[in-house]
Amino acid sequence: MRKIILLFSLVFIMFLTACSNGEMAGDTNANASANNDENTKEKEETKEESEAKLEIVQSTGGAWKDSIDTVWVHSSAVFENTGDIPVEINETQMNFKGKDGEVLGTAPMIYAVPSVVGPGETAFISESTILEGISDAESYGETTYNFGFDKTDQSPNLLETSGIKGTIGDEYSNPYKVTGLVKNTTGEKQDDIQLAAALFDKDGKLLGVLNGSVDVGVNSGSEAGFELNYPEIPRDVAEKVENIEVKAYGWTW
Known part of the structure; x- marks a missing residue:
């Protein structure tokens, strides 16, 4: 009888130990999953914060006719780095459009000053050119811009x-x-x-x-x-x- 009681007690203790270990493992797995999710979220947020961004925040344009009836157009813009890392501005193309939406002319390979801008900083760009084949300055409507940029570790080298x-x-x-x-x-x-x-x-x-x-x-x-x-x-x-x-x-x- 004493042996049976001893054996029963031993089995009962082993059962309690197994239950206890199962609960601990479950908690550990849940915490690991939560930690992994949190780490992934932090990495995604860091990536978003480090994204290179550049926007045109102001632009203007105007056309006129000179003394020999040639139609000219001037366009200029202000770039702003709205991201969190420095960017280098590549070539910009200006597209001069009429009030009817048609393209009156283009100006490719225009460069900004400065070419490298830090977060919150600005750069300027401009061009004036003849609108070939256009006889009425009033036909000019607006200028659109195509531009590229890349993240960089270069200094703007401002003076x-x-x-x-x-x-x-x-x-x-x-x-x-x-x-x-x-x-x-x-x-x-x-x-x-x-x-x-x-x-x-x-x-x-x-x-x-x-x-x-x-x-x-x-x-x-x-x-x-x-x-x-x-x-x-x-x-x-x-x-x-x-x-x-x-x-x-x-x-x-």
């Missing part, structure tokens, strides 16, 4: 500008020009400096963009003057300019 001044041109010169100084604030000589000046009205609306370059090398700590009057903007918007924002970046060959 400081000062003494910015805008001047309305007379009937014999370009409608508007921007002058100022650019300083090489990097630690090495800049062989080429690209500049762009965005022109805004009193309400912050984009009117046009002028661009140009300083082709001579500028040593570290030195500065150089610049004058921007190209591409030509519609003459009737020159007098509306209230604010000017200049961006400059350097190249080292």
Whole structure:
């Protein structure tokens, strides 16, 4: 009898141990699954946060006829990096459309200034060209943009500008020009400096963009003057300019 009771007790203890181990394994598997789901979610969120994004936040365009009845168009835009990582802006194509939606002309291989923009930063782009075969400037309606960009670890290599001044041109010169100084604030000589000046009205609306370059090398700590009057903007918007924002970046060959 004593042996039977001892055997029964041993079986009962083994049963309790098995039940206890089963519950622990179940909890462990559930926690592991929850942890895996959480890790996957975090990775997806990190991927979304690191996505490269670039948008056109402002654009403008206008057409006019010159003294020999040639129809010109000026278009410009402001890019903004709306992502969380730096991007490099590739070539942009402008498509000049009529009010009826037809394409009046295109301008390929246009480059932004600067070409690399960090999160929350902006870049400018512009072009003026003849609309071949178009006799009426009023037929122009809008400009659309095709552009590409890639994530990058490059620096924008931005330089400081000062003494910015805008001047309305007379009937014999370009409608508007921007002058100022650019300083090489990097630690090495800049062989080429690209500049762009965005022109805004009193309400912050984009009117046009002028661009140009300083082709001579500028040593570290030195500065150089610049004058921007190209591409030509519609003459009737020159007098509306209230604010000017200049961006400059350097190249080292």
